[in-house]
Amino acid sequence: MSRQRRTLVPWLFILPGFGFLLLVGLYPLVFTFVTSFERYHLDTIYLGTPFVGFDNYIDSLRSSLFIGAMLRTGFFVLVALPVEMVLGLGIAFLLDRPRNDGLRAFTRVILVLPIATTPVVVGLFGALIFNTQFGVVNYLVGLAGIRPVDWLGSPTLAMVSVFALQVWQWTPFVALVMLATLATIPVEMEDAFFLESNSWLKRLRHIRLPYLIPGLTAAAIFQTAYMIKLFDMIYTLTRGGPGESTDLISLQMERLSFRAFDAGQAAAESVIMLVVTLVLSQLYIRFFYREPEA
Amino acid sequence: MHIRSGSGRSLLAAALSAAFLLGSALSAFAAGEREAASSANDYQGTTITVVGLDRPSYAAAQKLTPQFEQQTGIKVNWAIYPYESTLKEETLNFVSQSQQFDVILTDVVWPGVFGQADWVVPVRHFLDNTALTKPDFDMSDFIPIWLKAFTWGDKLLGIPFDSYSGLLYYNKAMLRDAGFSGPPKTWDDLLNVYAPRLTDRAKGVYAFALQSRRGETQSCDAFARFLWPWGGEFLDPATFQPEVTSASAKAGIEFRQKLLQYMPDGIVNDDHGEVVQLLAQGKVAMITEWSSFYATLVDPSQSKIVNDLGVTTEPAGPSGAVPAFGGFAYMVSSQIPEKLQNASWLFIQWLTSKEMAKPLIENGAVVARISADGDPANQAQYPYLAPMVDSWKTTTDIFRPRFPEWPQLSEITSNWGTQIELGQVTVDQGLQNISDEFKKVLGDAGYYSGTKPKIE
Amino acid sequence: MDVVFRRNKDPAGGKGGTTPPMDTRIPRPARAGSSRDRRRILLLDALHAAGLVVVIVLALFPIYWMVSASFKTDNQLFAVPPVWLWKPTLAHYGTVLHDTNMMGALANSLSIAGLTTLLSLLLGVPAGYGIARYQFRFRRDVWFWFVSNWMIIPVVLVIPYFLIATKLHLLGSRWLLVAIYQTFGVPLAVWLMVDQFRSIPAELEEVARIDGTSVFGAFIRIMVPLALPGVVVSGILVALFAWNELLYAQALIPSLASRTAPVVALTFLGGYEVPWGDVMAAGTLIVLPVLAFAALVSRYLVRGLTLGAIK
Incomplete structure (x- = not known):
């Protein structure tokens, strides 16, 4: 087989998907980029869309709502991700322990359910269980002697509620990823280690962690992207409120697009966010993730 | 119908039309019926889509719609949306020219958006069409402020329906138990005299609840309500400079902050539904809400205070009573074929007619017809009507501006308004931010360069 | 990847009498010696089962709560304390x-x-x-x-x-x-x-x-x-x-x-x-x-x- 042919063959496989994504994905991206330099109001589109240079970018970076939403999203990822990781790892260890086989198999099935639950619906039943007057969370908290609190009405507690539902839905994902990752550790490695030390913590650090890193990284990339995109669940739970206290980036941009109809600034914010996520994912991949080597 | 001499056919036509005229002179009502029916026959089998909300007036309208369908043969599809996404759905409908909706629901703050864009057909077009509009469709019977509110430029764009004023609803029993014989007349009394005695945090009972959720609820119900009665306003009508940092505006918003201590926690997340429920369940003593909630509050399946419900005008502020002003109108999309436009008008005409006013009110709707709202018998039966009519006399049609930039200003107001309410920014700082951001939006829109007419 | 396969292989098996040091945290079934050890392993197993049950309950509860609420009348829905046993209604599904x-x-x-x-x-x-x-x-x-x-x-x-x-x-x-x-x-x-x-x-x-x-x-x-x-x-x-x-x-x-x-x-x-x-x-x-x-x-x-x- 000639070298020429060898380089062409993979493209024959890749091109349909590549071309289709380009077709579907490129136009809106170019559109967004162009719009970000225009004054573009959807509701007064008939007045024209003049070029305004970097105005939209300056407005975005000076907008306390956008900066606030970015910082809030960053904070959310920084808190939720480690919690999901620790809890997920814990559940993975439970599932990996070689006893109670039936229960373990059942748990594995059950863990799939939160992941599969429609996020819109998660927000809906979230609003029910966190309701101040008749929510079951307040009832359970009340059993512990704590006065009913207004979960969705207080800025801090509303964020806690969003956070709790996010962790509920996606910790199982981390757990299942980690469970599979644990299985990649060669048995001999662990057995050899038993001969030298019986410290569980040491075993975790020296033997298991190196094997766990790829799984943790994959889960982290997946979850970071997911949380940056997080919209549906918060939309039905709090709509970003009260005030702007649960306004993550997607919610803020949705309101800018469809309540203020300011597509120009929304586009500028999008471009900024795109750069941020691409840099972030490159960093993740460079530092942790092994790219596919042939 | 043209009459020319010398033609037997024309003579016959003349005779027929003479007979018709005679008939209509004898009974204007019957003639109207027949005329509408005859013109509507042309629309047999037409389907129109009407935008509505999940609120009592639309439930009433939906319930009575089969009557219209039977009379005209026009099929009516109701497209029900949450208020907060209605403007988005309708704007997307117009921008995409998808002709999804025929009968357009317009909040009192959107005529500028729809009017400037020519997305709706001015009402005059249909009123001038005598084949389409009944002679007894009495335009002078609509409350004047409502016709003014839906006029953009010099054109009336829609017919008011589901027209509210803010009212003070209160729990008579709670007020009586606290030693009050009647509701407060002023906001000062409400705060200083009534609120302390009606609030018992330990029991979870509060004097007042203010719907404050971010969105139009915050900018109208929770913000504008504390602007006007204190002498504040959004903009100087002459210069369009923001007026929200004026001493009177500050006084109003600071008053709102003081009132918060007599409201349940988490009020900033509450919308109309939650606040109405707080009153209906006996958890708060007073709310200021739209007239449309009367229907909810006297419905025994939703309210525990049916017999204790009191309703009166909103309290007055230092500069008098300026009750909240809000409500809707139905308009006809300009993007649909003429036949659908006419069918849409027939529907609007039917829904807002004098004859339908009473049945609509009985089914829980709010209408803007003087003959119905001002009727003593109706007022005796529906105690919200009298204070509502009174409120419309003292309020202003620019309670919120209705130019195309309002959606943006509303966003700004509601963002900072909720943050002020939550104590995340000071009143001064929040109002200053609103003012700065208003200036930017209005400047970008061209109001300060002198070319654009300053219409609120 | 295959969890079951790996764990089924008894790590101590085939090694004759050489017993590796006891791992106290993760019990290995074949290595239970004294009755004290056996009791401890039983206790750990019970804790393990309890942990799994907690995970199952937490994962299922919100979904259960939604489903159960859909079969409650409004009064039962708003009841405080919540109703745990009731005659299900299909009214909401009808609506x-x-x-x-x-x-x-x-x-x-x-x-x-x-x-x-x-x-x-x-x-x-x-x-x-x-x-x-x-x-x-x-x-x-x-x-x-x-x-x-x-x-x-x-x-x-x-x-x-x-x-x-x-x-x-x-x-x-x-x-x-x-x-x-x-x-x-x-x-x-x-x-x-x-x-x-x-x-x-x-x-x-x-x-x-x-x-x-x-x-x-x-x-x-x-x-x-x-x-x-x-x-x-x-x-x-x-x-x-x-x-x-x-x-x-x-x-x-x-x-x-x-x-x-x-x-x-x-x-x-x-x-x-x-x-x-x-x-x-x-x-x-x-x-x-x-x-x-x-x-x-x-x-x-x-x-x-x-x-x-x-x-």
Whole structure:
């Protein structure tokens, strides 16, 4: 087989998907980029869309709502991700322990359910269980002697509620990823280690962690992207409120697009966010993730 | 119908039309019926889509719609949306020219958006069409402020329906138990005299609840309500400079902050539904809400205070009573074929007619017809009507501006308004931010360069 | 990857009398010596079981609460303390099925999710194969470009998609959604399939090639069947995300009759009062098919979620 042919063959496989994504994905991206330099109001589109240079970018970076939403999203990822990781790892260890086989198999099935639950619906039943007057969370908290609190009405507690539902839905994902990752550790490695030390913590650090890193990284990339995109669940739970206290980036941009109809600034914010996520994912991949080597 | 001499056919036509005229002179009502029916026959089998909300007036309208369908043969599809996404759905409908909706629901703050864009057909077009509009469709019977509110430029764009004023609803029993014989007349009394005695945090009972959720609820119900009665306003009508940092505006918003201590926690997340429920369940003593909630509050399946419900005008502020002003109108999309436009008008005409006013009110709707709202018998039966009519006399049609930039200003107001309410920014700082951001939006829109007419 | 296989092999087995030091945290069944040790292991087993039960309860409770609320009357729903035993009512389901086009919406969602999945696999599986099995310039860039599509925030693209759909008169078409959903479907499939194809020994394909099978013949007849677990898993995940999607479906399908299930669920929230029972019934109707599906295919799904993690 000639070298020429060898380089062409993979493209024959890749091109349909590549071309289709380009077709579907490129136009809106170019559109967004162009719009970000225009004054573009959807509701007064008939007045024209003049070029305004970097105005939209300056407005975005000076907008306390956008900066606030970015910082809030960053904070959310920084808190939720480690919690999901620790809890997920814990559940993975439970599932990996070689006893109670039936229960373990059942748990594995059950863990799939939160992941599969429609996020819109998660927000809906979230609003029910966190309701101040008749929510079951307040009832359970009340059993512990704590006065009913207004979960969705207080800025801090509303964020806690969003956070709790996010962790509920996606910790199982981390757990299942980690469970599979644990299985990649060669048995001999662990057995050899038993001969030298019986410290569980040491075993975790020296033997298991190196094997766990790829799984943790994959889960982290997946979850970071997911949380940056997080919209549906918060939309039905709090709509970003009260005030702007649960306004993550997607919610803020949705309101800018469809309540203020300011597509120009929304586009500028999008471009900024795109750069941020691409840099972030490159960093993740460079530092942790092994790219596919042939 | 043209009459020319010398033609037997024309003579016959003349005779027929003479007979018709005679008939209509004898009974204007019957003639109207027949005329509408005859013109509507042309629309047999037409389907129109009407935008509505999940609120009592639309439930009433939906319930009575089969009557219209039977009379005209026009099929009516109701497209029900949450208020907060209605403007988005309708704007997307117009921008995409998808002709999804025929009968357009317009909040009192959107005529500028729809009017400037020519997305709706001015009402005059249909009123001038005598084949389409009944002679007894009495335009002078609509409350004047409502016709003014839906006029953009010099054109009336829609017919008011589901027209509210803010009212003070209160729990008579709670007020009586606290030693009050009647509701407060002023906001000062409400705060200083009534609120302390009606609030018992330990029991979870509060004097007042203010719907404050971010969105139009915050900018109208929770913000504008504390602007006007204190002498504040959004903009100087002459210069369009923001007026929200004026001493009177500050006084109003600071008053709102003081009132918060007599409201349940988490009020900033509450919308109309939650606040109405707080009153209906006996958890708060007073709310200021739209007239449309009367229907909810006297419905025994939703309210525990049916017999204790009191309703009166909103309290007055230092500069008098300026009750909240809000409500809707139905308009006809300009993007649909003429036949659908006419069918849409027939529907609007039917829904807002004098004859339908009473049945609509009985089914829980709010209408803007003087003959119905001002009727003593109706007022005796529906105690919200009298204070509502009174409120419309003292309020202003620019309670919120209705130019195309309002959606943006509303966003700004509601963002900072909720943050002020939550104590995340000071009143001064929040109002200053609103003012700065208003200036930017209005400047970008061209109001300060002198070319654009300053219409609120 | 295969947990059961690894653990079934008794680590102490075959080593005769040499007993390794006792691991006190993770008990190994074959090594229980004294009765004190046995008791301790029983205790640990009990704790282990308790931990699993806690996990199960936490994972299930919110879903259970929604489903149970959908069968309660309003009074039972608002009761404090909550009602745990009651005579179920079907009234909310009646309302939902009568007042909204929920069945139609579920059918719309199903067809959109199905078509999306099919197309994503058609496009993503070969692309994953090309990236996994060949060395060529820009290979890593191509991979990153595919995967980075997953990072794009959908809100960003709603307005551009809306405007182009308007121009092309595609607004309201389910094919529009199917096409747009490829922006997450293809990256997901590529990400998983690259790992799947790389886990298949190269020799298998080479043997086939020596036998004279063409490149594409080998791909379709040898590689795809071998990679079937990955294909199934990619399909399941794409279907889940397509079924659950809200933003595009909401903005790009204006016609009430063609709306998808998550969009219809939102319509309950617009009134002055949230009809909690109806909302929970609608939620149950939307979620139940996916949950049943997910539970049925959980073995594949577990494997799919972990494909990206394991090399």
